Amino acid sequence: MTEYQALQVRTCGDDLLSIAVANVREAQSLAALLRPDSFWLEVVPGLDSVVVQYDAAQSRPEHARARLEGLPRNAVDDGAGKSGTILEIAVCYGGEDGPDLARVCSELGMSPTSLVALHTGTDHRVEMLGFMPGFAYVSGLDPRLCAGRLAAPRQRVPAGAVGINGAYTGLYALPGPGGWPIIGRAAMRLFDGAKDDPFLLRPGQSVRFMAECTSGG
Amino acid sequence: MSILVERPGLQTTVQAGPRTGLRYLGVPASGAADALALALANRLVGNPPFAAGLEVTFDGPTLVFDTPATVALTGADCELTLNACTCPAHEVIRVRTGDRLAIGASRTGVRAYLAIAGGLLVSAVLGSASTYLPAGLGGHRGRALAAGDTLDTVTGPRTPQDCRTPDAYRPMLTHAWALRVCPGADRESATRDALSALTSTNWTVGRRADRMGLELEGPLLGVTTGGRMPSAATFPGTLQCPESGVPFLLGIDAQTTGGYPRLLQVNRSDRHLIGQLRPGDRLRLLLRTPAQAAEELREKHEAWRRWLPDIAAII
Numbered sequence: 001m002t003e004y005q006a007l008q009v010r011t012c013g014d015d016l017l018s019i020a021v022a023n024v025r026e027a028q029s030l031a032a033l034l035r036p037d038s039f040w041l042e043v044v045p046g047l048d049s050v051v052v053q054y055d056a057a058q059s060r061p062e063h064a065r066a067r068l069e070g071l072p073r074n075a076v077d078d079g080a081g082k083s084g085t086i087l088e089i090a091v092c093y094g095g096e097d098g099p100d101l102a103r104v105c106s107e108l109g110m111s112p113t114s115l116v117a118l119h120t121g122t123d124h125r126v127e128m129l130g131f132m133p134g135f136a137y138v139s140g141l142d143p144r145l146c147a148g149r150l151a152a153p154r155q156r157v158p159a160g161a162v163g164i165n166g167a168y169t170g171l172y173a174l175p176g177p178g179g180w181p182i183i184g185r186a187a188m189r190l191f192d193g194a195k196d197d198p199f200l201l202r203p204g205q206s207v208r209f210m211a212e213c214t215s216g217g
Numbered sequence: 218m219s220i221l222v223e224r225p226g227l228q229t230t231v232q233a234g235p236r237t238g239l240r241y242l243g244v245p246a247s248g249a250a251d252a253l254a255l256a257l258a259n260r261l262v263g264n265p266p267f268a269a270g271l272e273v274t275f276d277g278p279t280l281v282f283d284t285p286a287t288v289a290l291t292g293a294d295c296e297l298t299l300n301a302c303t304c305p306a307h308e309v310i311r312v313r314t315g316d317r318l319a320i321g322a323s324r325t326g327v328r329a330y331l332a333i334a335g336g337l338l339v340s341a342v343l344g345s346a347s348t349y350l351p352a353g354l355g356g357h358r359g360r361a362l363a364a365g366d367t368l369d370t371v372t373g374p375r376t377p378q379d380c381r382t383p384d385a386y387r388p389m390l391t392h393a394w395a396l397r398v399c400p401g402a403d404r405e406s407a408t409r410d411a412l413s414a415l416t417s418t419n420w421t422v423g424r425r426a427d428r429m430g431l432e433l434e435g436p437l438l439g440v441t442t443g444g445r446m447p448s449a450a451t452f453p454g455t456l457q458c459p460e461s462g463v464p465f466l467l468g469i470d471a472q473t474t475g476g477y478p479r480l481l482q483v484n485r486s487d488r489h490l491i492g493q494l495r496p497g498d499r500l501r502l503l504l505r506t507p508a509q510a511a512e513e514l515r516e517k518h519e520a521w522r523r524w525l526p527d528i529a530a531i532i
Contacts, residue, residue, distance in 0.1 A: 012402030013482030014510030016452065031241060042240045046449035046474055051402070053452065056485050056514055057529040061507040130448065130474035133244045133343075133352050137448075173243075174352035193342045193354070199242055 009068045015056035017064060018049050024127045024137075028203045039067060045128060045203075086123060086206045089171075091162055093119075093184035095215035100181035104147050104164070115183070116211050118142040124169060126205040134173025134191050134199040138207060141169050153179035160186040162209070169209075173199055187212060218284040220333070222366040226278035226320065230348040231339050231356035231368075232330075234267030239343060240473040246453055247349040250328050250428055250469045250492025253521075254292035256531045257382055258332035260524070261289035261309050266531050268336035269346045271362075273329040277320025278362060286312040286370065287334035291382070293326030293493060294390050307382040325390040326493040327426075335371035349470060350428070386524040393499040396490060398481040399507055401456060403446060406478035408439035415456070415464070415481060420500040423463075428470040431494060437462030440478055451475040454483030454491065456502075466491060484510040486517045489532050 007030075008020040021027045027045035034052060035043045042053040054064040093116045094101040105112050124140035147164050154177060157163070161172040163180030170180050173190035190200045201207070222229075232255060235248035249255035249272055256266035264270075271278070277295060290297050290306045297304045298319045304310050306329075312318060323329060339346040339356060348356025357366060404412060414436050423432030433456075440458045451457065451467055457477040458464040464480065468491050483491065484505060494500065505513065521528040 010402065011399070011507055012479065013452070013454070014399045014484040014486075014505070014507045014514070016402075016482060018402045018449070035241070042238060042450075042452075044240045044450035044473060047447035049402075049447075049449045051450035051452075056511055057518060060511055128448075128474075129241065130243045131472050133239075133242065133349070133354065135243050174354070176351045198343065 007068055007071055009065055011061065011065070012051065014061070016051055016053050017068060018051045019068060020049055023048060028128065033071070039064075044130075046130075047128070084204070084206065086208050087201075088208050088210050089186050089188055090210045090212040091120075091184040091186050092212050093214045095213075097185035098162070098183040100150070101183045104181050104183060107147065108145065110144070112214055115145065116214050118145055119164075119169070119183070120209045120211050124207050124209065126201045126203050126207060127168075128203055129199065129201070132172070132174065132176045134201070135176075136171040136173070136190075136201045138169040138171060139167060141167055143167075147181050149179045150181055153177055154182075157182060158185065160188070160190060162186060171201065173201070218370045218372050220286070220368045220370065221281040221283065222278055222362045222364060222368065223281050223317070224279040224319075225362040225364050225366070226273055227276040228274040229278045229362040230272050230274075230350065231269050231337055231346065232272040232348060233269040233339075233346040235469070236343050236345045236347065236349075240450065240452075243473050244343055245349065245470050245473055247355065247470055248345060248347040249330065251292055251330070251489045253388060253489045253532050254328070254492075255330045255332070256525055256527075257307070257386070257388075258289045258291040258330040259336075261291075261307070261380075261382065262287050262332045262334040264332055264334065264336050266525065266527050268332065269339050269356075270330050270332040270337065273320050273323075273331065275327060276322045277329060279317060279319040281315070281317050282312045283314060284370065285314055288312055288318065289332050290320065290329055291332075292329040293323035295323040295329050296321030305381075307387055309380050323495075325392065325495075327495045328492050333370050338369035338371050351470065383524065386521070390493065392495070392497070393501075394490060394494060395501045395503055396487045397484045397503045397505050397510065397513060398456070399484060399505055399510055401479040401481045402449065403478035404480055406440050406442050406446070407458065407480050408441070411438035411440060411458075412480070414438060416502050416504045418501075420502070422494045422496050422498045422500055424496045426494065426496050428468050430465050430467040430471060431491075431496075432463055432465045433500065434463075438464055438480075440480075442478055446476050446478055448474045448476050449479070451479060452482070454485075454488040455479050456481040456483070466494075468492065484514065486510065486514040486532065
């Protein structure tokens with residue numbers, strides 16, 4: 001069953017190497033394996049790759065590459081089955097908290113109540129953080145809730161905003177610019193700068209959305 | 218011990234060192250866009266290279282000191298006056314209580330750095346005191362300075378050792394820049410012509426330019442992705458090109474992942490220069506191999522080490 005195929009590594013800058021993987025869970029799993037090694041200054045998983053940065057003042061490119069190529073391919077698992085406890089996130093849907101709910105509903109041809117029922121009816125999973133500090137890509141969205149991006153991104157979306165786009169729900173841990181339609185807002189603090197570990201959500205975390213209130217239609 | 222902001226300037230922020238090791242959580246580098254310039258200012262006033270100072274953008278602030286202070290200005294070339302008398306950059310300036318220090322508009326380069334002996338008193342968030350404006354993190358209340366703000370300074374021993382930066386260690390500012398680059402992760406997304414145009418064009422820095430990135434004006438580049446690319450890691454110095462064909466270069470506040478093809482990556486040795494690229498400036502991109510880039514980084518560190526012993530931790 002064991003397959004000792006070397007990792008596919010390519011140079012993508014004078015201090016950056018990219019490793020190709022099959023999917024986001026493999027990327028997270030490989031990144032978790034590499035991150036404890038202080039040789040890597042940054043270990044950044046994407047949807048189908050992991051990019052590592054090394055200190056080009058200390059190490060030559062071929063040494064960095066050799067360090068990766070020494071890792072056996074079977075060290076990468078897809079992380080399936082790692083779930084743990086489910087975090088419940090209370091969301092206020094629509095109204096000022098979800099300014100795009102009504103428009104998304106009319107595009108999808110469903111009522112706000114149906115949309116909220118579909119969004120709260122299943123378990124979701126945080127797949128990746130990225131783009132902005134603590135922004136969480138959450139899978140598990142019902143395919144009937146597939147919405148496109150906003151024609152013009154917002155300059156500022158508040159912390160806790162809940163957006164949907166394609167196959168993902170996006171959770172904004174901090175305020176920032178955003179191009180996803182916003183359907184609601186989580187009451188819970190997703191970022192606490194006073195903590196050593198300030199981000200509440202991590203990849204692999206299972207979440208369930210709970211409707212605290214729904215307005216608009 | 219505080220400094221009153223009488224006039225804030227266009228975008229003046231508290232900046233220190235970068236945030237590191239947190240890109241996987243979406244946390245960008247932030248910190249001084251030209252880290253070398255901040256370190257040079259701190260060197261003059263006897264601070265560690267990444268002590269918190271002020272990053273001034275295009276047009277600077279007017280500050281009134283309610284305490285004696287030792288300060289120095291580096292980076293973009295701009296007018297500096299103390300109580301209406303012109304002061305030179307790259308020299309230690311002694312400020313007395315009640316003095317008014319005014320930093321004018323930059324003429325060459327974009328960002329100037331004001332270091333204050335002892336540093337500014339700001340708390341670290343996610344490992345750095347630097348301001349990250351998009352999320353309102355760090356610095357002075359997570360935002361650019363506003364008129365009426367007061368900045369607290371760290372009191373303590375102030376032991377500036379040198380009065381001025383030697384001429385050999387004053388970075389050259391220009392309106393025609395060259396950045397050394399290596400091939401990026403998604404270079405195959407560009408046509409052969411586009412790849413050759415990237416390194417043969419005399420680009421113009423576009424008007425859309427901030428700490429997150431800047432557009433380059435020149436020929437439109439042929440890029441094919443067959444739809445969007447899967448989100449993947451981006452860094453300061455990554456050059457991306459959407460299918461519109463207009464390339465953009467990411468800056469120190471660059472988002473940590475992106476979905477446009479990454480065609481080139483500016484080499485570590487030259488990334489700090491991105492912070493000085495001014496709309497309308499000309500820019501050439503010089504292609505290197507990673508091995509050449511490593512050698513050039515070593516040479517640059519060697520050249521700076523006598524004045525800045527910690528240069529390898531700065532750029």
